[in-house]
Amino acid sequence: xxxxxxxxxxxxxxxxxxxxxxxxxxxxxxxxxxxxxxxxxxxxxxxxxxxxxxxxxxxxxxxxxxxxxxxx
Amino acid sequence: xxxxxxxxxxxxxxxxxxxxxxxxxxxxxxxxxxxxxxxxxxxxxxxxxxxxxxxxxxxxxxxxxxxxxxxxxxxxxxxxxxxxxxxxxxxxxxxxxxxxxxxxxxxxxxxxxxxxxxxxxxxxxxxxxxxxxxxxxxxxxxxxxxxxxxxxxxxxxxxxxxxxxxxxxxxx
Numbered sequence: 001x002x003x004x005x006x007x008x009x010x011x012x013x014x015x016x017x018x019x020x021x022x023x024x025x026x027x028x029x030x031x032x033x034x035x036x037x038x039x040x041x042x043x044x045x046x047x048x049x050x051x052x053x054x055x056x057x058x059x060x061x062x063x064x065x066x067x068x069x070x071x072x
Numbered sequence: 073x074x075x076x077x078x079x080x081x082x083x084x085x086x087x088x089x090x091x092x093x094x095x096x097x098x099x100x101x102x103x104x105x106x107x108x109x110x111x112x113x114x115x116x117x118x119x120x121x122x123x124x125x126x127x128x129x130x131x132x133x134x135x136x137x138x139x140x141x142x143x144x145x146x147x148x149x150x151x152x153x154x155x156x157x158x159x160x161x162x163x164x165x166x167x168x169x170x171x172x173x174x175x176x177x178x179x180x181x182x183x184x185x186x187x188x189x190x191x192x193x194x195x196x197x198x199x200x201x202x203x204x205x206x207x208x209x210x211x212x213x214x215x216x217x218x219x220x221x222x223x224x225x226x227x228x229x230x231x232x233x234x235x236x237x238x239x240x241x242x243x244x
Contacts, residue, residue, distance in 0.1 A: 022100040
């Protein structure tokens with residue numbers, strides 16, 4: 001590959017990809033605070049109950065894994 | 073050091089101080105990779121959100137800046153990866169054609185398509201080296217790889233682009 005060929009690719013890329021300004025124009029701390037204050041997604045208690053029951057079932061009946069995988 | 077210890081203990085004021093100290097730098101790294109100011113702002117917040125969540129694991133003896141940079145870089149590269157997948161599905165253009173562009177729209181789209189086919193790491197290295205003309209050492213620091221690896225990535229990007237563009241008939 002020659003230097004001229006490299007330059008050609010470089011020229012084409014410069015035509016297509018815009019240059020960007022690295023400067024941050026606004027303070028994003030308020031947005032960060034909103035993110036920190038956003039309520040956490042809580043898993044409802046009945047989901048935990050279901051997971052517990054399923055785990056117990058798989059402990060006592062391990063062959064059930066195949067049935068479970070089939071129905072998933 | 074004291075500031076980092078306070079941050080590790082969950083002190084929100086310490087977090088704000090660190091945020092204000094690093095936000096412009098983090099944004100600057102991310103925007104160079106993702107090329108979209110809006111996305112870069114979101115990823116800057118996401119970077120600090122992850123830092124905040126992982127504060128208990130923070131090693132106060134190690135360089136905080138390097139840790140922040142690694143998280144920001146990974147998020148930016150992951151973003152290019154997901155954008156690449158989305159674009160493969162939607163075939164929509166993210167880059168705006170420059171008004172003074174000498175290329176016709178069709179050629180523009182073909183170059184864009186060829187560029188999108190590069191891996192995210194090749195895209196980032198090629199953009200920084202060929203479009204922004206950043207020094208290799210700076211690119212290496214930004215992308216967390218040795219200079220030799222960056223040179224290889226740029227070389228591979230140019231070679232793959234050339235092959236694609238020849239196949240598309242954009243270049244002879």
